[in-house]
Amino acid sequence: NAEPLAMRQAQLQRAWAEYLLSSDSSLDNSQYTTDSPVLRMARLQSSAQQKPKLKRQGSYQEYYFDQKIDHFGLRGNDTFKQKIYINGDNYVPGGPVYLFNSGETPASPSYLVAGEPYVLAKATGGMLIIMEHRYYGVSYPVSDMSGPNMRYLTLENALEDIAYFVRSAPAFVNKSVGLTIGSENKWIATGGSYSGNLAVWVRREYPDLFHAAYASSAPLLISTNFYQYDQVVGRALPCAQNISDAILTLDAILDSGDRSLIASWKNAFGLGALKSDSDFAGALTDQLSNTVQYYMPPAKGSNSADAIDTLCSWFNRSYNIPLQNFADMTAAYIRNNRINPASAYSSASGADNIDLYQDGRSWYYQTCTQFGYWQAAPPEPLRRLRSKYVTKEWQSKPCQAFFGEGVTGQPDVSVLNKRLGGLFPSVSRVVFVNGLNDPWSELSVASDPSVAAINMAYGDNVVITMSKASHVTDFYFSSSRTDFGVDIARKRILAAIKSFL
Secondary structure (H helix, E strand, C coil): CCCCHHHHHHHHHHHHHHHHHHCCCCCCCCCCCCCCHHHHHHHHHHCCCCCCCCCCECCECCEEEEEECCCCCCCCCCEEEEEEEEECCCCCCCCCEEEEECCCCCCCHHHHCCCHHHHHHHHHCCEEEEECCCCCCCCCCCCCCCCHHHHHCCHHHHHHHHHHHHHHHHHHHHHHHCCCCCCCCCEEEEEECHHHHHHHHHHHHCCCCCCEEEEECCCCCCCCCCCHHHHHHHHHCCCHHHHHHHHHHHHHHHHHCCHHHHHHHHHHCCCCCCCCHHHHHHHCHHHHHHHHHCCCCCCCCCCCCCHHHHHHHHHHCCCCCHHHHHHHHHHHHHHHCCCCHHHHHCCCCCCCCCCCCCHHHHHHHHHHHHHCCCCCCCCCCCCCCCCCCCCHHHHHCHHHHHHCCCCCCCCCHHHHHHHHCCCCCCCCCEEEEEECCCHHHHHCCCCCHHHHHHHHHCCCCEEEEECCCCCCHHHHCCCCCCCCCHHHHHHHHHHHHHHHC
């Protein structure tokens, strides 16, 4: 089932989280390993429309909370079943309660025994609760994903889901696992990426319910023209200029309108199945984005290849022009990861498929209606590693085909930025953590030292950065790596949380 770029990235976010939570320190994220995040994503996509099976992690089981379908009156008190996991193994009566709303990925029991929220709960005598976001995993309030049925998927409903659950939690937790929580327990919201935003925003919107928050890689500034993503990718890759040179050549070829020449280059990239020139250009962002956004340096003493070095080695072949090197690299990436280009990169195909259990479709709806986050090419004269054909219009155009004429894909993000504060959310007792190799960090409080300083000066907040880490590395990473700052960051996270408590 083909999909727009935002849908593909949502699937990869899920695959990457599972990869880190299940891996050990000897593994890396090279796209050439036999079980890379990209391959895991391919397996997820192949079963995207099958209802997830009941999974157990040790003795932990799934619980279901009766959540309101709409908190703002359209459906009265109608409810749906929202999946919940609870780990009270380390809980000391009166201890903190850590809530992780899993955001744009299904709730997984893996988080009950690995990842930073688990580490924090274990270290502080806390309870860990994982809450599945509406319209993800199995937590659907509707029977299909047609345009009209998506109307209950709003940020406002998602935030109120969290608040309503917290207010109902004492009875629900006691009934589910026999543990007692009450007014003496301090709630701490946690999350990474979009769910990191949720952690900050519920701390802001419901300060009476949440005592503190921990947000990893949270892109708080909502943008419909996120060209800075490409700039961070460029800073992370030593071969960025070679790639930029290749892209300029490719754009000249696409501008020429010579269909025979364009077809020959599509074939050279292994993308001959793509009819749209914009889809072709957009497909070339895949390997670059994935390598940087999910970069993790290989463990010292291991034989694992460095993913960035591996990518850039293709451009060391001086006997080829940069465009040919780019084509050879992309063709190998597609071949080695068994990617079907027509399935993975055709932006508008699959719009008529309204079956449930398509997490990527849910995330695409959220970007179409409220967030944007369109990763466009930087404007001239800025250097760019993606084609000028990769525009916000190209990424938003399928919105109407997927969800109806009223969904234009160009939300007025100024409304949410004004309401929630953007880079300055006016919150207290929040730990913000970012890897500076993460393209999403440009929309975070770590985007500029002055922004970080203002947030730290407001309400005892803590801003932690890791120079060699990338997207949600501190949140998901399950191993005891000590060579690129994760261990230091985690010590600071724990110290901050303890001080908040």
